Amino acid sequence: MHFDLAHAIVVGIAVSVVIFVMHETGIVxxxxxxxxxxxxxxxITVVVFILNLIWPYGP
Structure with a gap:
């Protein structure tokens, strides 16, 4: 099984940034x-979808 650790880290950071920005701007x-x-x-769905278009998971 191939697990792209860098991709997982970037997705985690992107999701954390989205949550932070949504709270700080008062949207949520x-x-x-x-x-x-x-x-x-x-x-979160839109950000992860765009990230996966730019950098697809896997080899």
């Missing part, structure tokens, strides 16, 4: 009661 509120947000799901 830091609410302790509500933990799920469709806006966050959509933002």
């Amino acid at each position: 509120k830091r609410d302790r009661e509500k933990k799920f947000s469709w806006k966050m799901v959509l933002a």
Whole structure:
């Protein structure tokens, strides 16, 4: 099984940046009661999709 560690690290950093930016800009509120947000799901999906278009996983 081939596991591209660099790709996984970059995806993790990209997801962390998206979460940070979404919270800091106020698009998604830091609410302790509500933990799920469709806006966050959509933002992470778009960023990971674009990253995978630029740098596909695997050999």
